[in-house]
Amino acid sequence: xxxxxxxxxxxxxxxxxxxxxxxxxxxxxxxxxxxxxxxxxxxxxxxxxxxxxxxxxxxxxxxxxxxxxxxxxxxxxxxxxxxxxxxxxxxxxxxxxxxxxxxxxx
Amino acid sequence: xxxxxxxxxxxxxxxxxxxxxxxxxxxxxxxxxxxxxxxxxxxxxxxxxxxxxxxxxxxxxxxxxxxxxxxxxxxxxxxxxxxxxxxxxxxxxxxxxxxxxxxxxxxxxxxxxxxxxxxxxxxxxxxxxxxxxxxxxxxxxxxxxxxxxxxxx
Numbered sequence: 001x002x003x004x005x006x007x008x009x010x011x012x013x014x015x016x017x018x019x020x021x022x023x024x025x026x027x028x029x030x031x032x033x034x035x036x037x038x039x040x041x042x043x044x045x046x047x048x049x050x051x052x053x054x055x056x057x058x059x060x061x062x063x064x065x066x067x068x069x070x071x072x073x074x075x076x077x078x079x080x081x082x083x084x085x086x087x088x089x090x091x092x093x094x095x096x097x098x099x100x101x102x103x104x105x106x
Numbered sequence: 107x108x109x110x111x112x113x114x115x116x117x118x119x120x121x122x123x124x125x126x127x128x129x130x131x132x133x134x135x136x137x138x139x140x141x142x143x144x145x146x147x148x149x150x151x152x153x154x155x156x157x158x159x160x161x162x163x164x165x166x167x168x169x170x171x172x173x174x175x176x177x178x179x180x181x182x183x184x185x186x187x188x189x190x191x192x193x194x195x196x197x198x199x200x201x202x203x204x205x206x207x208x209x210x211x212x213x214x215x216x217x218x219x220x221x222x223x224x225x226x227x228x229x230x231x232x233x234x235x236x237x238x239x240x241x242x243x244x245x246x247x248x249x250x251x252x253x254x255x256x257x258x259x
Contacts, residue, residue: 038121038224039241040142040209043157043169045224074138074225077159087159095152095161097139 021057025064028054042075055079066105073101080104118223125236133220134228143174145222146198146210147181169206171246178210183249189234191217197250199234203243211237215253 032050039045046052054061062083065076077100081087088106093099114132119125143154144161152161154177156169164180165173175185178198189199191213199219201209211221211234221237222228231237234245 036224037136038118038226040222040224041155041157041169042153042160043155044208072138075153078157081159089159094159095144095154097153100159 021060022064025054025057025061029068042078045075046078051079055082059083069101070105073097077104114227118226118229121223122237122240122242124239125231129233129236130229130231132227133230134222136226138225140222141224142210142222143177143207145220145228146212147178148212171200171202171207174200174202174207174210175247175249178249182251184251186248186250189213189245189248191215192250194253195250196253197248199245200247200249201237201242201244202246207246209237209242 028050032045032048032054035050036045036048054065062080065080068074069076074097077087077089089100089103093103111132115127115130118130118132119127139153140150141153141155144150144152147154154161154163156162156165156167156173158167163177165177167173178200183198186197189197191197197213199211199213200207201211209221211219211231213219214230219231219234219236220228221231238244
């Protein structure tokens with residue numbers, strides 16, 4: 001069996017940072033779900049401090065948001081649009097959450 | 107009632123302090139696919155919201171109560187002054203707070219109300235006041251339209 005190359009210190013730091021980043025995202029997402037799921041407006045959900053902190057995490061959080069959308073469609077669209085400046089959802093899919101999610105993840 | 111259902115009801119009662127265990131039933135599973143505004147309009151596969159990117163027919167795209175009223179007016183509802191059940195009339199209630207509309211509920215012929223709670227479940231509740239006093243604010247407007255005539259087969 002081939003020996004795996006030894007990880008350097010800097011790779012360890014990078015992995016640790018990535019895990020910490022992901023864990024922070026999970027914590028914020030959990031808090032956002034818990035405290036806003038009963039609200040009727042995605043815009044109000046998006047004004048929650050946990051959601052705003054997720055947006056502040058910037059481009060690096062985009063893959064995690066897309067993973068969430070693949071796992072279960074939810075109102076991550078405002079965050080994705082704010083971070084990326086893009087909106088890939090065709091007009092005919094607006095309001096159709098599964099189709100909106102599909103437009104983002106494809 | 108199962109333990110799980112009891113836990114779900116307790117969770118909703120924490121979110122809406124005026125809900126009482128005996129005054130409401132959970133009638134669906136949680137889903138983010140539709141919200142209360144769509145549900146009050148009879149739609150269960152779209153999220154209706156003033157924000158660009160969501161469905162918002164017949165009304166201006168801002169969160170004011172007036173625009174929510176405009177939206178339902180576009181669906182044939184007219185403002186009315188009471189929430190009592192009336193034969194042949196379908197009623198909806200719009201809730202709001204200082205920032206605009208927050209929620210809508212639809213009345214059943216029995217006089218009870220149906221509400222979709224954000225991304226959570228649909229519930230059937232006894233009184234409109236059950237959902238007031240928290241994040242939904244207060245009932246701001248009742249509207250009504252003629253119920254479609256049921257065909258006799």
